[in-house]
Amino acid sequence: MTAVASPLPVAAAAATAPGRRRVVLALARHELRRTLRLRWLLPALALTGLVFEEWRGPQQWNGERYGYWFTIPAVLGVAASLLAAASFHRERTAVAEASPAGEAERCLARLLAAAPLVAVTAAVVAAQAAYIWSIGGLDLGDEPGRTLRAYPTLPELAQPVAVTVLGIAVGAAVGRRVRHRATAMLALVAGWLPVTFTYWAFQAPVVAPFSVLQSQPVDVPLGNGDPVDHPAQWLLSAPNDYQVGWDRLVVSESLAWWHDLWLVGLAVVVLAAAVPRGRRQLVVVGGTLAVGAAVAQFLVYP
Secondary structure (H helix, E strand, C coil), rough: CCCCCHHHHHHHHHHHHHHHHHHHHHHHHHHHHHHHCCCCHHHHHHHHHHHHHHHHHCCCCCCCCHHHHCCCHHHHHHHHHHHHHHHHHHHHHCCCCCCCHHHHHHHHHHHHHHHHHHHHHHHHHHHHHHHHHHHHCEEEEEEEEEEEHHHHHHHHHHHHHHHHHHHHHHHHHHHHHHCCCCHHHHHHHHHHHHHHHHHHCCCCCHHHHCCCCCCCEEEEEEEEECHHHCCCCEEEEEEEECEECEEEEEEEHHHHHHHHHHHHHHHHHHCCCCCCHHHHHHHHHHHHHHHHHHHHHHHCCC
């Protein structure tokens, strides 16, 4: 007769802090392997490459490349959301009471397994930033207020990474709370498409602080005066079909930093729907950060 090991010694070992850490890390490695087997990350990387090649093509107007470079790594944020949803949807499957890992440990393991997705986005952003530096910067503005050496600032580069963090939180919450996996995936795709690939619809001053993807620079109307009367270091946008007079183009690092914090705070709030305990604390901490960051954006908005 084959001996069957009792789960009690395993459960006892997991009750200690070192034992709990080992269990969580082992579950995280297992969950990461299951996530990678879904093979959704490779199509997302391929799509990112295609969008990058299109972005490298000829511009239709000055500053076009600067205006939407951040949408390229945003593809990975959507993929991370779908992968997190698939992982957390498995949490809806009943687990034996004698399991050495409780719901809290399993939740932490799933979040740890999703962490490499943030690193992937950061690597893509770093590669894109390196490319921009290698070509000497981007074109931005119209003569006489134009530069060929515009570089995204550090908080702008951090935005796609923060979007991926938000994507994981949203995916975890939807995957944990929606009964059918197909429904969860469709809901995520339907929710992410408008706020990412039509990001320009959410850039008005009253809604930009609450957007997911916030574009820079910000247009500040100057009127119909002579553009040469403005300081030489100002970046300008000439009158066109969408604006009557000249605009000043302002890249605000403080606005970008506060927007990153808004995304992180929102992620903490949303994550509360996926965790088994500590939800009130997450809502309070995340809500305080999100509200404070949103107010700060209005205060620093050019």
